[in-house]
Amino acid sequence: MSSGEIECSNTLEDELDQALPSQAFIYRPIRQRVYSLLLENCQDVASTCPAVKEWFVYPGNPLRHPDLVRPLQMTVPGGTPSLRILWLNQEPEIQVRRLDTLLACFNLASSREELQAVESPFQALCCLLIYLFVQVDTLCLEDLHAFIAQALCLQGKSTSQLVNLQPDYINSRAVQLGSLLVRGLTTLVLVNSACGFPWKMSDFMPWNVFDGKLFHQKYLQSEKGYAVEVLLEQNRSRLTKFHNLKAVVCKACMKENRRITGRVHWGSHHAGRWGRQGSGSHRTGSGYSRSGQGQPWRDQGPGSRQYEHDQWRRY
Template sequence: MLFADAWTQVPEWCMYSGSTLKEPDYVDPVELEDGTPSMEELWNGDAELKWRTFLDCIHPVLKETKIRSLPSHLVVPVAILFYLQCSQPKPALKDWEMNALIAAVLSPIRDDLNQIRALALPRIDARAVHVAAIFMKGLVNFYFLIAACDFPVERKNCVPWAFWDGKVFHHYYLRAKSGAKVEDLCEHK
């Protein structure tokens, strides 16, 4: 996308078993299914090109879904969750962890500061903190993608406070870990 005339390897520093982080891994760019527009084409293009490119960068299957019909503040978190579960051969998160993320994003508690303050967490779970960090790192990367695509999603719907609260997530994470089903987490709504 960035290089209209030639492909260039991209240096990435990724933490994984065996990585020393002394030198980057060099990754070959992947051609998008519908072709890869240059930045000039993308930024001067119509809204449909920006939207298709955004979805194609996440996963080609995503553009065949009804993500565009979601309430605008849910597009980014749904896209992040889709990416976490579908972009790798093996999902990044367990099903119940996904349920906790879904419940946290949809929770009406998230919009009420008094209810958030009243939430009592019996303990802090290290894995919950890790899952929240994965989600937030995903959000940062998605913001870069959305900016590169010239904001097919409004900026106000790309900020964490539009759909996220860490304490609310932790509350749902602990409930999900204890066996609560997604229907119960979402209060059957």
Template structure:
């Protein structure tokens, strides 16, 4: 999020601080310097620390974004991006946000509301024009940040998930390991005294060139020392000290600054320049006086403490300021649910989270809070339930797996606080959601995570399937050709049971694309033609992808009965392909055509398809009732009118 207006100020008023650089040359110079310094960095090669969250909009350059994501193409773009650096000898280390700091929750909520407004505009555009809007309304496909972590790991990259503010962990890692730079798009990296800050927005992948924001040049232009930058950032406004909170300080600084000018008038850069002048003046008056915040600012006690907290957030371990030194105390050593979970489980949970090998589990155990950002949902369409409500039951069951009752006292575990964005949720406070029991004989978390079980009787698989009401599918394990198909089967079954408005045409679209996507390259998927867009299909696509995230969370909670890779969207979903199948299904296309004719419908695929699409029978009940009692079929079912 960064410092309000600082980067724009630097680009407009201190152009000499925006230095075009070649990353190849930087890497060579970095290695040369380290070799002369006899450090270990020279042996491991130059390292670039990447702010993954800041890169998502640049990585996802696929033409289609509104239909749920072109995931195979996205993977190909990630491969190209990573290869561009690795063939040059640059080692990449990626960081992603792993938690939302509660003191930043108001800003998180504000952004979610703003994006909801943008999504509403997207749906209105689709309904009026039948096509995707321009890039000015671009929204990231649902789940992109989560699945990108796993994608990069599958490409052999080193990926970390933060347990505190990600910017801090990025700066700290880069400083501690002597990295050649930080690649991101956040002006906080100007403030941290760490590795050089490089812009991902200015990156030319073909040439491996970008812009470096020179910290020393910025300080020289502002007449400040590097030590004074954190105070400047906090008075301007950042993630900890809101812009509104320091408005009175900036107003006084602006008045004093303009009185000192020898010419009348105002400039767009006056805000930053006036605060810089203020920082210089109060710092001079406090020479020799220890402390982070000069008393000459004349702040109230609450504002003084808040400003101290903000300045503290920029100090990395081993970087004292005015006698104050920061020690690197690892966070997350205690958790809100530690009474209900063993230390062994907590240790494994934290390690998997940091290594980006897990999803949702850490948030439940350590924070007691789960959040989900905006989803491509039409707030004006009340027919389809929001994904937050569709998957609430499976989340509750996942919480029970992670947080069983106290076996000695039977004490109910605390509720998990959920911050889920959907129409009708004002986000004024989290919803408190309690775990939901599934059976009396629930296996312990230790046995699920650490027990060695034969695959045919693995309680981890049984537990995973029960979260989605799919216990009947246990015999399919190992029978269906790929685990990704079993995962898709579980997901669609859950949707059949939870969404009353789902029709057989909808199920046909989900399942046929899950089968066919495996036979198409990303180039072929790019060429899929859509005569028009359906707003309902757009929402159903995001509903499916969000469901994959819930499958992933349940899989991690139950000890991983399925490989996580089987739950990735590029294994069973493509937005354009799904949209195409949806339009065909609702126009009465045959199942042969939905399965692309040439696709070999092997027994395993027939088994898969028939499991959720029971055959037509006289007197059959609702689709939900059939799903609840679905038996494994061996033939693809005939079509049935929409329910």
């Protein structure tokens, strides 16, 4: 960022699965708000802000030229604090402003109450899941079950158990969803650092909240319609936590007019992975859902595009 450039030249995405947008586009609005925070002189007049050069890989982009992405202004209660306040001020009340700023980067200020009720290390994970399910309409209830179940089961797994875990088979969508979540965790590191560390960094280190093979196993089970008790490996102590975390995510999503439905119900109303092949659904900056409109995020064309802030604003 010191040179006005940021890069991410690797990803795990299935070009044949037209239902999931690229990671580069899903998390771009968050990065744009972080740019606004770091480029303090741009918070009032977005048109004068310099564009950040993004070298992010996605289908159709050969990375010959960067995407020129402008900062996106955000709304923080009490106004956006300066970096000096976020990074250097040690007053206890500033920690509240740090969290407000972090949630503003995700555009999830309305979810503050729900997230505060979540215990560590699942608070940051729930924030990320809420953002993903609001942004990507083709994620369904079975996906949410798999994400939460693996996070809970991970707490009781030893390293040797995880190493020896072998999924029945490899599902490309499960791989892409796992990669999408890990990319979200790295995005959380960026946001948390920029906001002065309102959350402990350990709360979203992958080894505390996510394991790829364990998620793959839970995804395959959830996809087949296994009961929640099976996903949680018949551990009753996890059942209450599971339903609490699920309720937090679903309630927060409902505040954003996003109802998470099961695959059977969802498939008849959405074009995507479980419906008409070749279409997808992704909430863009205006809140408009692209379900059934093809894959605009996969047809952006290579490099040298300028992205104005309004293009990605959900409201």
